[in-house]
Amino acid sequence: xxxxxxxxxxxxxxxxxxxxxxxxxxxxxxxxxxxxxxxxxxxxxxxxxxxxxxxxxxxxxxxxxxxxxxxxxxxxxxxxxxxxxxxxxxxxxxxxxxxxxxxxxxxxxxxxxxxxxxxxxxxxxxxxxxxxxxxxxxxxxxxxxxxxxxxxxxxxxxxxxxxxxxxxxxxxxxxxxxxxxxxxxxxxxxxxxxxxxxxxxxxxxxxxxxxxxxxxxxxxxxxxxxxxxxxxxxxxxxxxxxxxxxxxxxxxxxxxxxxxxxxxxxxxxxxxxxxxxxxxxxxxxxxxxxxxxxxxxxxxxxxxxxxxxxxxxxxxxxxxxxxxxxxxxxxxxxxxxxxxxxxxxxxxxxxxxxxxxxxxxxxxxxxxxxxxxxxxxxxxxxxxxxxxxxxxxxxxxxxxxxxxxxxxxxxxxxxxxxxxxxxxxxxxxxxxxxxxxxxxxxxxxxxxxxxxxxxxxxxxxxxxxxxxxxxxxxxxxxxxxxxxxxxxxxxxxxxxxxxxxxxxxxxxxxxxxxxxxxxxxxxxxxxxxxxxxxxxxxxxxxxxxxxxxxxxxxxxxxxxxxxxxxxxxxxxxxxxxxxxxxxxxxxxxxxxxxxxxxxxxxxxxxxxxxxxxx
Amino acid sequence: xxxxxxxxxxxxxxxxxxxxxxxxxxxxxxxxxxxxxxxxxxxxxxxxxxxxxxxxxxxxxxxxxxxxxxxxxxxxxxxxxxxxxxxxxxxxxxxxxxxxxxxxxxxxxxxxxxxxxxxxxxxxxxxxxxxxxxxxxxxxxxxxxxxxxxxxxxxxxxxxxxxxxxxxxxxxxxxxxxxxxxxxxxxxxxxxxxxxxxxxxxxxxxxxxxxxxxxxxxxxxxxxxxxxxxxxxxxxxxxxxxxxxxxxxxxxxxxxxxxxxxxxxxxxxxxxxxxxxxxxxxxxxxxxxxxxxxxxxxxxxxxxxxxxxxxxxxxxxxxxxxxxxxxxxxxxxxxxxxxxxxxxxxxxxxxxxxxxxxxxxxxxxxxxxxxxxxxx
Numbered sequence: 001x002x003x004x005x006x007x008x009x010x011x012x013x014x015x016x017x018x019x020x021x022x023x024x025x026x027x028x029x030x031x032x033x034x035x036x037x038x039x040x041x042x043x044x045x046x047x048x049x050x051x052x053x054x055x056x057x058x059x060x061x062x063x064x065x066x067x068x069x070x071x072x073x074x075x076x077x078x079x080x081x082x083x084x085x086x087x088x089x090x091x092x093x094x095x096x097x098x099x100x101x102x103x104x105x106x107x108x109x110x111x112x113x114x115x116x117x118x119x120x121x122x123x124x125x126x127x128x129x130x131x132x133x134x135x136x137x138x139x140x141x142x143x144x145x146x147x148x149x150x151x152x153x154x155x156x157x158x159x160x161x162x163x164x165x166x167x168x169x170x171x172x173x174x175x176x177x178x179x180x181x182x183x184x185x186x187x188x189x190x191x192x193x194x195x196x197x198x199x200x201x202x203x204x205x206x207x208x209x210x211x212x213x214x215x216x217x218x219x220x221x222x223x224x225x226x227x228x229x230x231x232x233x234x235x236x237x238x239x240x241x242x243x244x245x246x247x248x249x250x251x252x253x254x255x256x257x258x259x260x261x262x263x264x265x266x267x268x269x270x271x272x273x274x275x276x277x278x279x280x281x282x283x284x285x286x287x288x289x290x291x292x293x294x295x296x297x298x299x300x301x302x303x304x305x306x307x308x309x310x311x312x313x314x315x316x317x318x319x320x321x322x323x324x325x326x327x328x329x330x331x332x333x334x335x336x337x338x339x340x341x342x343x344x345x346x347x348x349x350x351x352x353x354x355x356x357x358x359x360x361x362x363x364x365x366x367x368x369x370x371x372x373x374x375x376x377x378x379x380x381x382x383x384x385x386x387x388x389x390x391x392x393x394x395x396x397x398x399x400x401x402x403x404x405x406x407x408x409x410x411x412x413x414x415x416x417x418x419x420x421x422x423x424x425x426x427x428x429x430x431x432x433x434x435x436x437x438x439x440x441x442x443x444x445x446x447x448x449x450x451x452x453x454x455x456x457x458x459x460x461x462x463x464x465x466x467x468x469x470x471x472x473x474x475x476x477x478x479x480x481x482x483x484x485x486x487x488x489x490x491x492x493x494x495x496x497x498x499x500x501x502x503x504x505x506x507x508x509x510x511x512x513x514x515x516x517x518x519x520x521x522x523x524x525x526x527x528x529x530x531x532x533x534x535x536x537x538x539x540x541x542x543x544x545x546x547x548x549x550x551x552x553x554x555x556x557x558x559x560x561x562x563x564x565x566x567x568x569x570x571x572x573x574x575x576x577x578x579x580x581x582x583x584x585x586x587x588x589x590x591x592x593x594x595x596x597x598x599x600x601x602x603x604x605x606x607x608x609x610x611x612x613x614x
Numbered sequence: 615x616x617x618x619x620x621x622x623x624x625x626x627x628x629x630x631x632x633x634x635x636x637x638x639x640x641x642x643x644x645x646x647x648x649x650x651x652x653x654x655x656x657x658x659x660x661x662x663x664x665x666x667x668x669x670x671x672x673x674x675x676x677x678x679x680x681x682x683x684x685x686x687x688x689x690x691x692x693x694x695x696x697x698x699x700x701x702x703x704x705x706x707x708x709x710x711x712x713x714x715x716x717x718x719x720x721x722x723x724x725x726x727x728x729x730x731x732x733x734x735x736x737x738x739x740x741x742x743x744x745x746x747x748x749x750x751x752x753x754x755x756x757x758x759x760x761x762x763x764x765x766x767x768x769x770x771x772x773x774x775x776x777x778x779x780x781x782x783x784x785x786x787x788x789x790x791x792x793x794x795x796x797x798x799x800x801x802x803x804x805x806x807x808x809x810x811x812x813x814x815x816x817x818x819x820x821x822x823x824x825x826x827x828x829x830x831x832x833x834x835x836x837x838x839x840x841x842x843x844x845x846x847x848x849x850x851x852x853x854x855x856x857x858x859x860x861x862x863x864x865x866x867x868x869x870x871x872x873x874x875x876x877x878x879x880x881x882x883x884x885x886x887x888x889x890x891x892x893x894x895x896x897x898x899x900x901x902x903x904x905x906x907x908x909x910x911x912x913x914x915x916x917x918x919x920x921x922x923x924x925x926x927x928x929x930x931x932x933x934x935x936x937x938x939x940x941x942x943x944x945x946x947x948x949x950x951x952x953x954x955x956x957x958x959x960x961x962x963x964x965x966x967x968x969x970x971x972x973x974x975x976x977x978x979x980x981x982x983x984x985x986x987x988x989x990x
Contacts, residue, residue, distance in 0.1 A: 179937065186858045195940075297874060339747050363879040394726055423707055423710075433704070435870055475635040479631065493673065518683065613741055
């Protein structure tokens with residue numbers, strides 16, 4: 001009975017205070033969704049596009065993770081035969097005279113490269129920011145849809161195209177690109193230097209150019225929607241932190257991704273047109289190339305001018321999601337809302353002036369590194385503020401433990417662990433020893449890999465009811481969380497020790513060097529947990545698809561008792577989001593526990609004598 | 615067959631887990647969601663606490679366990695002068711970050727446990743606290759300033775080039791797929807000119823033989839050849855590449871620098887102990903006569919139990935630390951740090967590449983019998 005009353009209350013409020021944009025006069029029953037193709041495939045509904053990004057992201061996530069399991073098998077069990085993979089990998093498994101099958105070194109490097117590219121771009125950029133920016137921006141801002149639904153649809157399909165090209169490159173006879181996801185020239189330019197730098201690199205670069213088009217189309221939409229389509233009363237200081245995060249992320253993406261395209265364009269010129277932007281003084285395959293005057297370091301500057309902001313493009317949406325999820329499930333306002341916004345802005349600004357901290361040991365003038373060290377370590381300050389604010393959000397709460405809030409807490413743990421090792425690497429003096437070792441692998445996997453995944457999972461478990469009108473299974477979700485938390489730490493924590501021992505990353509075998517070869521047990525341990533972790537992600541995938549059709553049905557509109565606008569829409573939200581008027585916003589998004597009331601939605605007017613605080 | 619059984623078992627486990635998930639959902643319908651949620655809160659609160667304790671203890675125990683394998687700890691003190699400064703900065707950073715790590719993790723999981731949702735509990739309304747936020751902005755800022763100043767001070771000292779007239783040896787490392795080629799300057803102490811267009815099978819570095827400074831330069835291309843350097847003497851390594859990017863990595867000396875085609879880089883370091891001294895550290899004995907680091911007393915070759923122990927066979931290694939292709943992991947060279955006298959003796963025995971291979975051949979521009987072919 002209470003449910004009917006709440007529903008009634010939301011609708012009454014929207015009817016009473018909402019803004020009438022004459023939605024029904026223009027959209028007679030919403031013709032846009034009249035058939036299967038326009039609804040499920042070439043949809044312009046931001047919610048469907050968000051789900052398309054998510055499911056495509058999950059597809060790539062499985063492929064990228066499976067690749068890591070394969071190369072982990074080679075690293076953890078180099079003596080054991082993996083001939084049983086031959087039906088899948090064919091000639092990339094070499095079988096020696098004793099019948100032991102091992103991964104071909106070229107293909108090992110191709111897998112490492114593809115794993116990085118796929119996870120960074122397709123899963124943690126498109127699958128995370130693409131999914132949640134699409135689903136949440138119009139819903140939480142109080143808009144009918146994105147500013148340009150058509151461009152939004154193109155954004156997805158360019159991503160799809162990028163994926164199709166990348167997928168095709170996996171089947172080339174010379175193998176996919178294998179020069180690392182950073183594609184440093186000259187290795188990435190000269191097919192003589194690596195078999196993957198032939199057709200594999202051509203398709204890789206082409207795919208990523210399509211991908212950037214997708215990001216730009218999406219980003220321009222997100223920015224425009226947040227700036228122009230917020231409903232009445234939704235001032236910028238009333239936006240949920242999710243929207244702040246997506247908004248700033250889109251701005252970073254819009255400013256940095258074009259630089260990546262310029263780097264690729266010059267690379268393609270060097271590859272196809274005989275220019276020498278990045279080449280000089282090279283003797284390879286018995287021939288001195290007539291290409292002089294270029295600098296491989298120029299490429300690194302261009303690449304990392306995107307590459308560093310890119311890690312914030314990945315982590316900021318996760319931060320926004322976690323801020324929202326932790327606040328809702330602690331039944332408390334996010335602590336220090338304005339500090340959270342300012343720290344996002346500070347991180348975003350700093351992300352543009354720290355790129356060369358990836359290049360301390362690359363041959364740039366050591367003097368220049370001084371500036372990059374200073375700016376890099378300043379980032380620790382806003383990051384620390386965010387961490388302390390999340391922890392204080394839990395303080396004094398009435399925490400509802402479910403898969404979403406658990407992943408939120410796990411995110412904070414991962415972000416702390418990975419963020420602290422950044423203080424080592426950002427300090428160039430320590431980076432001399434740690435650069436390109438397993439310490440770096442541990443650092444970035446924890447801070448922007450696992451942490452971003454945890455943010456994404458928190459978001460999926462939290463907004464799944466909004467997406468599909470059903471809940472994901474909680475028991476499996478919790479198993480997924482605790483299992484992944486333990487195995488992720490078991491995989492990456494020991495890598496710090498290997499890094500401090502000097503073991504370089506991207507080594508196909510550790511046997512050549514006495515100094516690197518005594519971590520056999522550790523490598524086995526890591527591989528076993530990588531397999532376990534992979535199995536747990538499959539469990540998540542099963543839970544996800546099972547719940548779409550068979551999950552527990554959502555019977556109330558606002559199951560979490562959240563304040564934001566998306567929970568004022570009907571359970572089965574149609575194109576246009578609100579059937580009648582658009583709700584107007586009366587207060588900020590975090591009135592949890594204020595004046596003894598558990599939660600007060602954003603559409604509820606201030607009570608008599610109540611002051612808005614934040 | 616065993617493969618099939620494993621696959622079936624994994625599938626069965628998966629099915630069982632999924633069924634358990636379904637059953638718990640049905641149970642929730644019978645018992646009421648609120649009660650289930652409260653049970654959940656209690657259970658996950660306790661798991662949080664257990665996880666915190668186990669996790670924090672394992673970080674300490676594992677670090678202790680691997681202490682002697684890591685560089686900068688146990689027997690692995692730095693073999694170069696600047697390395698110990700870097701190790702010190704590492705440990706200072708470790709000290710501060712460890713404090714933050716423990717405090718934040720204890721707070722995070724303790725609050726999660728303590729404020730787990732319970733019947734009748736009301737969350738407090740706490741939206742911000744400027745004083746508190748100011749404190750935790752300023753403290754990290756101060757600590758970071760301290761770390762930055764220390765780090766940059768060391769950085770600028772380590773990366774400084776040799777001063778004019780300062781005594782040092784200059785050697786050259788050239789990366790190629792997949793080996794390091796080394797060049798020593800010979801008696802004149804100077805490395806001669808080179809040009810990549812002169813590279814061919816007999817002239818792997820592209821040395822310009824018209825430059826007489828090249829004539830006494832010793833070139834070492836065979837991976838098995840040992841590179842010797844004197845202890846306590848400043849070494850400037852000129853680092854170049856002839857094809858793709860490589861990275862000159864001497865982990866025991868805390869030396870690392872990219873080799874870039876077309877752009878020579880350098881790294882200056884001073885070896886602070888000989889290979890023999892380093893071995894003595896590894897093979898040190900405790901007061902009671904037992905090995906301090908038993909793992910270094912195992913035979914270096916498992917097939918030869920009576921052969922040299924690991925500590926006796928220890929050598930410094932040169933590696934590549936920048937992805938350079940499918941043989942990236944195999945660019946090993948061995949470096950031996952010896953006393954100045956031993957080094958001088960060794961160096962006196964080195965023959966210029968010109969003398970051994972080029973002189974009198976067609977490549978030799980000074981070859982009077984063969985004409986001036988090399989100059990053309």
